[in-house]
Amino acid sequence: MSIVPAIRARGVVKRFADLEVLTGIDLDVARGAVTCLLGPSGSGKSTLLRCVAFLEECTDGIIEIDGEPLGFGLGPNGERMRLPASSIRPVRSKIGMVFQQFNLWPHMTALGNVAEALVTVRRLSRSEAHDRAMAELDKVGLAKRAGHYPSELSGGQQQRVAIARALALEPRIMLFDEPTSSLDPELTGEVLNVMRSLAETGMTMLVVTHEIGFAASVASKIVFLDHGRLLVEGAPGDVFGKPRHPRIDQFLDTYLDRGAAGLI
């Protein structure tokens, strides 16, 4: 019996009006590994990630988290059917999500952001939630900033708080949607370092990113999307090594920074 992948997507299609953003994606994300989704802007990588989180409902196809279907499943006759809304929450609780725009709640401190769901969802007592949240903030190096509001934190710090907020709920899988794209270059490093040490703990991660250096050094699998299709997937060495697909050559020309060139 084969091991069930952490995320399994089959035939995922997403249409916005007449625009087909995803044209039938099959994807397996292995447990305990980092998978990076690369591709030019508009290739559908963020949409795919948002479908995996069920923030976006895919038009067709099935997505399973740890073998359990999320949002849509197969009926008795093999037809695709919408699952009851009550089934979404338990499956989704296995996923933590980090957004490009951080999405910290502006009216709560860093600590409040991390503790909120521990209190309202996990029903921990205030003091338990406080301790857990502090521990999570400590892991991302921000225990000293616990009492600050998002507006008082740098972009990199905000994103680290957002990572702590997701981790506090002990997800099995972490999704990252371009976590460093709205950060200044000098703040990118601190977020990537947190992600790197998270990968070392064996967390399953699916990362949409333009940081090719990070992908090449941390990911065990690269998935390259182009025009809503899965163009190439494989180990970084295979995807970036020669001979390369011409689209990947083009993409690297556009996005590769000189520093990362040595890593490939």
Add this chain to the structure above:
Amino acid sequence: MSWELFWLLVEASGLTILYSGVSIVIGFVLASGICAAMLSSHRLTANGGRLYVSFFRGTPLLIQLLLVYYLLPKIGLNVPSEIAAIIGLSLSTSAYQAEILRGGFQSVPRGLLEAADMCGLSAFASFRRIRLPVAVRLTLPALTSEAIMLLKSSSLVSVVGVVELTTMAKDLASSTYQPLPIFAAAGLVYLIINLVVAGFGRLAERAAKRGHA
């Protein structure tokens, strides 16, 4: 102008504050309901809410006050003119406040709600802990201006014979033949009240910016 006259104006301003304060609170309660109606996915309810807002924002308050004043006895409600005035003011401000609240709720960034979703917050928890406080924070400045607008507009209730600051000023002006200083003094009293309201608004904004709204 003597101090006694000025003091009469200050006393009358208490009624102005009372009538507008009560109307703002009643208006806010009404506005919450109307805002919920406007944001409802039920078409008829949403359109009803929009029609209400459009009517009360689209007609002069003076005419709304007179309409309420003459309409109430016609439908068998013989209430004192003070009550009629408060009803008129509340209906009017509720439409403005509802529109402000709707804008606030709609400008809560989607990402904040998605983050709440991903953290497993229920729809109710997400509304109570994230959407409502953020929306109130976003709308505080507009709600403060609306309070000031209503305070000023409440001068119109003098036309249905309700005694307040403007009525008092008009009576004093015609009995003392000193319209210039008396209306100027009345304006000053309004100005002071409004500066205080604006100050409270800024304090509330600052508090909301820092702590929980």
Add this chain to the structure above:
Amino acid sequence: MTSLLSYLTGEDGRNILSGLINTCILWVIGSGLGAIFGFLIAVARRYGPRLIDYVLQASVEVIRGTPFLVQIYLLYFGGPYLCLSLGEASACLTLDPFEAGILGLSVYGAAYYSELFRAGFEAIPRGHVEAAETVGLDRWQTLTRIILPEMTMLVLPSMVNMTILLLKETAVLSIISVKELKFQVDIIGNRDYAFVESFTILALVYWALVEICGALGRAAERRLSRYRFAHS
């Protein structure tokens, strides 16, 4: 319905029509002058000396902080006591209701319009002005070619709202017996003891005017937003 229609003919009809025309005159001239004065205030506050800025700011705050009705009372009843004497000759600010109405609306509108224009000036990104400087536009060209067109698009929605607000304020002028729409309909309502009917009809007429004005404003915004897209 026939009884309602009968009001539209003969003496009553003529009075209502003249009231409507007066309302429109008050509205157009009041908001036109208000916008012009408001713009001048905004420019003076931005480019003039600090002292002028303070004086104008205080005046704007006073006008925005006091009820329109009190301002009208002050102008209409207090005006005749406001005299300027030069030697033998003296002149007082004695206004008929219509003049007081126009002046009051313009002053009231100017205070609010000036704040709109000020916010408009502030909202223009500094980079746009700097870009104009680097390509060699002088101050006047920068103002007329860059700042004003950009500001027009920025402030248009609030200008429309303000103009609608002034339309509604014209009804207040009936209190000092300016012969505008509400005043004329009031007379008929009082004569025939048809208060609810007359105020209902008035409300509907103002509502229609406001909705038309709002729709025109939205149409203008749509056209300008296309223009904005093409040029930004």
